[in-house]
Every structure is written in structure tokens, then in C-alpha cells.
Amino acid sequence: MTTTLILVVGAIVLLTAVYVSWRAGRLDRLHIRLELARESLDAALVRRAAVALELAASRLLDPATSLVLATAAHEARTAGPEEREHAESDLSRALRAVVDQERFRDRLADVPEGGPLLEELDAAVAKVIYSRRFYNNAVDVTRTAQRRWLARTLRLAGHTAYPAFFEIDDTPPKALAIE
Amino acid sequence: MRIGIVCPYTWDVPGGVQAHIRDLAEALIEEGHQVSVIAPASENAPLPAYVTSVGRAVPVPFNGSVARLSFGFLSANRVRRWVREGRFDVLHVHEPAVPSVGLLACWVARGPIVATFHTSHERYRSLSVTTPVLMSALEKISGRIAVSDAARKTLVEFIGGDAVLIPNGVAVGRYADAEPLPGWDEGEVIGFLGRMDEPRKGLPVLLDAFAMLAEKRPGLRLLVAGPGDAQEALARVPAPFRDRVGLLGMVSEEDKVRAYHSVDVFCAPNLGGESFGIVLTEAMSAGAAILASDIPAFRKVLDDGQAGALFETGDAASLAREAAALLDDPVRRAKLSEGARQAVWKYDWSTVARDVLRVYETVAGTTGVEEDD
Numbered sequence: 001m002t003t004t005l006i007l008v009v010g011a012i013v014l015l016t017a018v019y020v021s022w023r024a025g026r027l028d029r030l031h032i033r034l035e036l037a038r039e040s041l042d043a044a045l046v047r048r049a050a051v052a053l054e055l056a057a058s059r060l061l062d063p064a065t066s067l068v069l070a071t072a073a074h075e076a077r078t079a080g081p082e083e084r085e086h087a088e089s090d091l092s093r094a095l096r097a098v099v100d101q102e103r104f105r106d107r108l109a110d111v112p113e114g115g116p117l118l119e120e121l122d123a124a125v126a127k128v129i130y131s132r133r134f135y136n137n138a139v140d141v142t143r144t145a146q147r148r149w150l151a152r153t154l155r156l157a158g159h160t161a162y163p164a165f166f167e168i169d170d171t172p173p174k175a176l177a178i179e
Numbered sequence: 180m181r182i183g184i185v186c187p188y189t190w191d192v193p194g195g196v197q198a199h200i201r202d203l204a205e206a207l208i209e210e211g212h213q214v215s216v217i218a219p220a221s222e223n224a225p226l227p228a229y230v231t232s233v234g235r236a237v238p239v240p241f242n243g244s245v246a247r248l249s250f251g252f253l254s255a256n257r258v259r260r261w262v263r264e265g266r267f268d269v270l271h272v273h274e275p276a277v278p279s280v281g282l283l284a285c286w287v288a289r290g291p292i293v294a295t296f297h298t299s300h301e302r303y304r305s306l307s308v309t310t311p312v313l314m315s316a317l318e319k320i321s322g323r324i325a326v327s328d329a330a331r332k333t334l335v336e337f338i339g340g341d342a343v344l345i346p347n348g349v350a351v352g353r354y355a356d357a358e359p360l361p362g363w364d365e366g367e368v369i370g371f372l373g374r375m376d377e378p379r380k381g382l383p384v385l386l387d388a389f390a391m392l393a394e395k396r397p398g399l400r401l402l403v404a405g406p407g408d409a410q411e412a413l414a415r416v417p418a419p420f421r422d423r424v425g426l427l428g429m430v431s432e433e434d435k436v437r438a439y440h441s442v443d444v445f446c447a448p449n450l451g452g453e454s455f456g457i458v459l460t461e462a463m464s465a466g467a468a469i470l471a472s473d474i475p476a477f478r479k480v481l482d483d484g485q486a487g488a489l490f491e492t493g494d495a496a497s498l499a500r501e502a503a504a505l506l507d508d509p510v511r512r513a514k515l516s517e518g519a520r521q522a523v524w525k526y527d528w529s530t531v532a533r534d535v536l537r538v539y540e541t542v543a544g545t546t547g548v549e550e551d552d
Contacts, residue, residue, distance in 0.1 A: 056312065057311070057312070062250060062251060062252055062254075062255045062283060062286065063278070063282050063283070063285075063286050063312050063313070063315075063316050064248070064249075064250030064251070064254070064255075064278035064279055064280075064282045064283050064286075065250045065251055065278065066278075066312045067250075067277075067278035067282065067312055067313065068239055068241065068248065068250055068278040070312060071241060071242065071278070072239075072240060072241075090240035093238075093239060093240050093245075094239055094240055094241075097237045097238070097239040098239075098250075098251075101237075101250075101251040101252075101253070102251075102253060103252075103253070104251070107252060
């Protein structure tokens with residue numbers, strides 16, 4: 001009788017432990033995925049600002065257009081964590097205002113360095129859109145997992161902060177058709 | 180003299196720089212000079228005979244707020260043609276460090292170029308990276324004017340070199356007399372004029388202060404004139420007081436003057452950035468009792484409080500306290516109003532245009548302004 005009880009309790013403890021460790025492992029994997037997504041989003045944003053600066057410094061544009069671009073790119077690159085979403089949105093708006101100028105693309109495509117720069121810019125803009133969406137997906141899943149009863153009670157997330165979505169206006173210039 | 184003036188902002192949208200250029204141009208024309216102004220303008224906007232349009236301006240984030248600017252090759256070409264056909268003795272560019280027509284004009288022209296710097300910034304970091312872009316254009320400027328000490332300090336700090344100080348002018352006579360707007364001639368009224376959606380103009384501070392005052396003063400109303408999102412502004416005011424806020428939107432020049440005469444206290448709650456406060460000097464010309472934030476430029480224009488009361492910048496409680504004191508003290512209001520009318524005379528356009536002309540004469544040479552290729 002006692003032996004059976006010990007066996008049953010033992011089995012329950014073992015199963016619970018396996019289950020908890022499986023949940024913890026899953027949360028851990030989610031955190032790793034989130035971190036990678038964050039890194040690639042950071043890289044995409046830095047890249048976009050760099051290409052915008054490069055275009056501004058290329059002497060292919062008039063000085064006013066250069067100044068609009070360079071200012072926005074610089075603000076985006078140097079913004080603190082609090083202002084970052086705002087500054088990146090501003091860069092998106094500045095890019096739209098610049099690239100959507102009448103005949104802007106034709107004019108740039110006419111000079112030898114212009115074409116490749118445009119292509120790099122298009123790629124950088126697209127990658128911001130992609131990586132932001134992937135990051136926000138990862139945030140969503142991780143948040144749901146962290147909010148589960150078990151994860152909260154046993155603090156499975158450890159010291160990992162509750163992740164925040166990255167919300168910016170990343171609408172691309174009209175001439176750049178994505179999706 | 181044949182004078183070409185370049186305006187960076189949309190002509191038909193009210194703004195300090197536009198008003199400055201209009202009044203300067205008209206004062207110079209009055210003196211018998213030939214003046215042509217080039218500026219961005221909305222399609223079909225009625226323009227005075229001396230203004231040439233460079234086309235529409237595009238809204239774009241710049242230096243902390245959204246500005247409507249005109250840039251790009253098409254605009255540059257139109258400025259080039261205007262310079263070529265104008266054969267000016269002197270070219271007067273405004274705000275050449277802003278990416279708009281002023282900067283383009285420096286790019287496409289050479290010869291005697293005068294530039295006026297209006298803005299003051301506490302933070303203009305981005306300028307350091309973009310300096311190479313700006314430098315080649317700014318190096319062509321032979322005479323520089325700053326409209327305030329703050330603007331001059333910004334110039335010295337971020338661009339280098341110095342400038343002469345010629346403050347903004349005010350057409351004092353234009354504001355002196357007007358009837359209050361219909362429906363605004365009784366009760367207590369606090370007034371505000373400026374863009375509602377530009378944080379630096381400080382409207383939220385005033386709205387918060389109004390919410391504090393409204394309960395104790397049932398007769399108090401708020402008059403707000405200027406473009407921007409009305410719903411967003413109203414949302415900041417507690418619901419029961421909303422019908423005591425009058426949002427006029429963008430007003431005509433005539434209604435603006437009447438608005439200054441409709442208020443018991445005119446409030447300028449700017450958070451900074453304003454180099455001079457053309458709105459402030461207009462209100463002074465109208466003899467309004469002024470309550471302004473304590474930024475250095477305002478303190479100076481208001482003679483350290485002699486020509487208008489000051490409150491702690493950005494502090495709604497301080498604004499509410501000062502406004503209540505003013506509303507309760509008609510004698511002090513009358514005194515401030517008189518002080519304002521006196522102090523504003525040294526800013527009248529007749530004085531200013533004379534000084535600007537001296538700058539033109541200093542830089543103008545035997546050759547006029549030419550197209551640069």
C-alpha cells in the first residue's frame with residue numbers, strides 16, 4: 001500500500017518535472033529567437049540609416065534634399081532608446097518625401113553611381129519592414145508564453161524582461177512596391 | 180536697388196519667417212526699390228505681384244517638427260531661372276541652413292548674397308554631420324544677419340562665423356486698432372495664436388492651465404487661433420469645459436488682429452526654439468496684456484517683465500497662477516498693455532528696413548548676382 005503510494009507520487013513528481021522543464025526549455029528557445037530577431041532588426045535599421053547618409057553625401061542630390069536625408073538619418077542613428085521609434089519613423093517619412101519627388105528615380109538612374117545606390121536603399125528599406133515584422137511576431141509569441149500561469153508562478157522567464165513591440169511607421173516610398 | 184528675396188516656407192501658410200519677408204519686401208518697395216520674392220506656394224494660392232512661386236512644398240520631418248519644405252532638382256531649376264531673369268544687385272536668402280529654397284538659392288547663385296538666420300536651437304547636432312553639404316553653399320554668403328541674440332548664438336555655435344543683429348520688424352500700425360471678434364467681446368478670455376500641433380509652441384501647457392482655472396472661473400474662455408488638429412487639442416481639456424474653448428483654425432490677417440483685441444490675457448507658452456516671437460510683438464502692437472513663458476528671447480522682448488508678465492516655461496501650474504493674478508488685476512493689465520505699446524516701437528519695420536538696406540549696400544559690388552554653374 002505504502003509502496004504504491006510512493007510510486008504514484010513519484011510518478012506524478014517526475015511527470016511534473018518533465019513538463020515544467022519542457023515549458024522552461026520552450027520559453028528559453030523563444031527568448032533566443034527574440035534576441036536574434038532584435039539583433040537583425042537593429043542591423044536593418046542601422047543599415048538603412050547608413051545608406052540614407054551615403055546617398056546624402058553622394059553629391060548626386062541637390063543640397064536641400066541631402067540635408068533633409070542626412071538630418072533624419074543622423075537623428076535615427078543617435079536617438080536614445082526612448083526616442084528611437086519616433087526617430088526611425090521620421091526617417092521613413094523623410095525617405096518618402098525624398099524618393100517620391102517627381103522624376104527622382106529617373107534622374108538618379110541616369111548617373112553611374114545612382115543605380116546601385118538606389119538598389120541598396122530599396123533593399124535596406126525592405127529589410128527594415130521584414131525584420132520588424134519578424135521581431136514583432138517573436139515578441140507576440142514570447143509575451144503569450146511568459147503570461148502563462150505556470151511561467152508566472154515558477155518564474156520560468158527568470159530575469160528576462162517582458163518584451164515590447166517595436167512600433168514605427170515604416171511605409172516605404174511609393175515608387176518602391178513591396179508586397 | 181534690384182533685390183531678390185528667397186523665402187524657404189510656403190507663402191500662403193502663416194508663419195513668422197513669411198510675415199517677416201512680406202513686411203520687409205513691402206517696406207523696401209515703399210522706399211522705391213525693386214523687389215522680387217521667390218517662395219513655395221500652394222497651387223492656385225493668390226500671390227502678391229512681387230512673389231514668384233517655386234511650386235508646392237512637401238511636409239517632411241526636420242529638426243524636431245514637421246516642416247513644409249521645397250527641395251529637389253525641379254525646385255532648384257526654378258530658382259536658377261528666377262536668379263537668371265532677375266538680374267539682382269543683391270540676393271537676400273532666409274534660413275539658408277534649412278533644406279529648402281534658401282539653401283538651393285545659395286547653391287545656384289553667386290555674387291552679393293545676404294542671409295538672415297531666424298531660428299535658434301538648443302540642439303542642432305545633426306548639423307555637424309551635414310556640414311560638408313551646407314558649407315559650400317553657406318560659404319557664398321557675404322553678409323549675415325541674425326534676428327535675435329539666440330539665433331546669433333546658434334549660428335556662432337553650429338555654423339561658425341558671426342552675424343550682425345537686426346531684430347524682426349513689426350508693422351506696429353497694422354495692429355493698433357480693431358474690433359473684438361463677434362461673440363468674444365465679453366467675459367474673461369485668454370488667447371493663443373500659433374500652430375496647435377507643434378509641440379514647441381506649447382499649446383498643451385496652456386490647455387492644462389486652462390483646465391486648472393476653468394472650474395473656479397465659470398466665465399473664463401480660451402480663444403485658440405492657428406492651424407492643427409482641433410480634436411487632438413480638445414481631447415486634452417476635461418469634457419465639461421470643452422465648449423468654453425474656441426478653436427478658430429487658420430485665421431485671416433484681419434481676424435488675427437481682431438483676435439489680439441478680443442483677449443484679456445494673451446498667452447505665449449512656447450517651450451523654446453522661438454528666436455524672437457513675431458506673434459509676441461504683434462500682440463504688443465495691439466496692446467494686449469501678455470503672459471509669456473520665461474524663455475530668454477521672450478524675456479528680452481518683454482523688457483524683463485515690464486511689457487508683459489512671465490511664467491516658468493513648460494509649467495502649467497505657474498501659468499495658471501500668473502493668469503489668475505492678471506485676470507484679477509485690471510490695473511496691472513492696463514499697465515502691461517501700455518508698456519507693450521511703448522516697447523514695441525523699436526521693432527517697427529521702418530527702423531528695420533533701413534538697417535537691412537545698409538547691409539545690402541555694404542556687400543553690393545559692381546557686379547550683381549549671377550547664375551553659378
